[in-house]
Amino acid sequence: MNPSVSSSTLTYHKSILDGVEIKRCRQTYQSYKPHVHNELSIGYIEEGSTQVDLERETIPFRTGDGIVIPPLTSHCCSPTDIRQWQFVMLYIEPRYYESSVRFDQVMKLCGDPLRQVTDFIRLLETEEDQDILESRLIELLVEFGEPLTGDTYPSDEGRQAERIMEIRDWLVHRYQENWTLEMLEDTFGLNRFTIIRQFKRRFHTTPRAFQLQLKVAASKKLLAEGVEPFEIMERVGFYDQAHFIREFKKMNGVTPKGYLQSR
Numbered sequence: 001m002n003p004s005v006s007s008s009t010l011t012y013h014k015s016i017l018d019g020v021e022i023k024r025c026r027q028t029y030q031s032y033k034p035h036v037h038n039e040l041s042i043g044y045i046e047e048g049s050t051q052v053d054l055e056r057e058t059i060p061f062r063t064g065d066g067i068v069i070p071p072l073t074s075h076c077c078s079p080t081d082i083r084q085w086q087f088v089m090l091y092i093e094p095r096y097y098e099s100s101v102r103f104d105q106v107m108k109l110c111g112d113p114l115r116q117v118t119d120f121i122r123l124l125e126t127e128e129d130q131d132i133l134e135s136r137l138i139e140l141l142v143e144f145g146e147p148l149t150g151d152t153y154p155s156d157e158g159r160q161a162e163r164i165m166e167i168r169d170w171l172v173h174r175y176q177e178n179w180t181l182e183m184l185e186d187t188f189g190l191n192r193f194t195i196i197r198q199f200k201r202r203f204h205t206t207p208r209a210f211q212l213q214l215k216v217a218a219s220k221k222l223l224a225e226g227v228e229p230f231e232i233m234e235r236v237g238f239y240d241q242a243h244f245i246r247e248f249k250k251m252n253g254v255t256p257k258g259y260l261q262s263r
Helices: 111-124 130-144 154-173 181-188 192-203 207-224 229-236 241-252 256-262
Strands: 009-014 020-026 040-047 049-053 058-062 066-069 076-079 086-092 107-109
Touching: 020 111, 040 111, 066 111, 086 111, 107 111, 111 130, 130 181, 130 192, 130 207, 154 181, 154 192, 154 207, 181 192, 192 207, 207 229, 207 241, 207 256, 229 241, 241 256
Parallel strands: none
Antiparallel strands: 009 020, 020 086, 040 066, 040 086, 049 058, 049 076, 066 107
């Protein structure tokens, strides 16, 4: 193989989340000898195909496939054609999650899990609200990681279920307010991983997504009552008009204006 590719690029940049780094690689042979990372690696192939050689197996990957590689897992990639080779990878320091979830094996991602990764990476490069990013990252880690034994003691199940219901009720009555995962931890006595995992298990959504659903439902009701859109945004807590329109359309199939015109 000829490593001299004139258009090859390799970039790293830190995100606004402490302990999270993004790597973008295009047409380069960087790190194709067996190696390990201290961080958890989560990413996907944008173009091309490769073999990922592990200690005991080789797994083929192609355009659109995602991967999760636990920390300190020896691996190497062998791209089929370096001229058609491009991928994106997140590196997440274990201190971020190691008290709540663990990662024991390499995973191949496709379908909805892959979409969660690609959506999060796009969000990570555009969103400036650190708490929103942290919530979404924890959703990923909960989705792909295994809970530590201490997080699911049977004696804790009743207490956790009660606290999760309290969190739901709290959100129903305070959906307009800004809050952080740290605030939920302090108020309800559960760690953020447990909150997101147990809330999603019970209600099939996350606290942040549930809050957004409440905001959109309230907005729809206020629109029907004749309240002006800018006043609605202020009342329910949307931070700008584009966000309001985008989320309203996602959940109702039409924009606020389209909803009013259809009535």
